[in-house]
Amino acid sequence: METYLKLIQETALYDLVILQEQENVHAPKRYRFKGPYAVAEQENANRRKYPERVLDEAVHHYIKDYINTSRAVGELNHSDKAEVDYNNACHKILSMEKDGKQWIGESQVLLGTPKGDLLGGLLMNEVKVGVSTRGVGSIMKENNTVNVYKLITVDVVYDPSAPGAFVDGILESKNFMINNHGDIIEVAYTNLEKSLNSLPTKNANEFLIDAINKYLNSF
Numbered sequence: 001m002e003t004y005l006k007l008i009q010e011t012a013l014y015d016l017v018i019l020q021e022q023e024n025v026h027a028p029k030r031y032r033f034k035g036p037y038a039v040a041e042q043e044n045a046n047r048r049k050y051p052e053r054v055l056d057e058a059v060h061h062y063i064k065d066y067i068n069t070s071r072a073v074g075e076l077n078h079s080d081k082a083e084v085d086y087n088n089a090c091h092k093i094l095s096m097e098k099d100g101k102q103w104i105g106e107s108q109v110l111l112g113t114p115k116g117d118l119l120g121g122l123l124m125n126e127v128k129v130g131v132s133t134r135g136v137g138s139i140m141k142e143n144n145t146v147n148v149y150k151l152i153t154v155d156v157v158y159d160p161s162a163p164g165a166f167v168d169g170i171l172e173s174k175n176f177m178i179n180n181h182g183d184i185i186e187v188a189y190t191n192l193e194k195s196l197n198s199l200p201t202k203n204a205n206e207f208l209i210d211a212i213n214k215y216l217n218s219f
Contacts, residue, residue, distance in 0.1 A: 013039070028111065049146070058151040061151070087115075090118070129158040131157070134155055
């Protein structure tokens with residue numbers, strides 16, 4: 001039985017320590033921040049809970065595949081995609097270490113990039129920002145517990161009034177699956193491609209219209 005996964009975006013965690021670095025008085029300031037990036041076994045503001053085993057497995061894979069290979073970057077504000085867009089990258093995740101039920105992360109602001117410079121400007125002016133996980137997973141409806149999860153990244157988000165108020169939480173409009181190589185694929189597009197590849201010789205126009213309508217109605 002196929003398991004369809006949803007894109008899950010969590011409420012921001014704001015307990016970050018902002019670190020400034022400067023080689024000399026003439027050099028530009030560099031920014032790092034450190035704090036809890038993910039929390040297990042605790043109901044969050046979206047009323048979801050991540051079992052420790054599920055979250056630990058997801059983070060360990062993320063460390064191995066992204067942090068250890070210097071590919072772990074996050075965007076400024078959440079995206080509705082199951083991949084990271086380098087055009088929106090604002091920070092590089094340097095490490096994630098477990099501390100009790102939390103995963104403490106540390107990031108460096110990507111100065112010299114459009115979103116990184118924007119984030120650096122916000123921090124320079126003491127704007128409070130938070131971090132929020134983005135991943136794909138499935139949720140048990142009876143207890144709102146995430147039982148399957150793959151971490152995509154940790155994004156930087158900010159809202160001056162109410163933490164979490166701007167986060168959609170979970171996008172129900174798209175289905176994703178993880179293939180045998182660990183890659184996340186969008187089911188709707190894949191199903192459309194399969195339909196086009198099996199286009200019949202008879203009633204081709206009706207078949208094509210039906211396949212496209214199914215794809216469009218999946219959003």
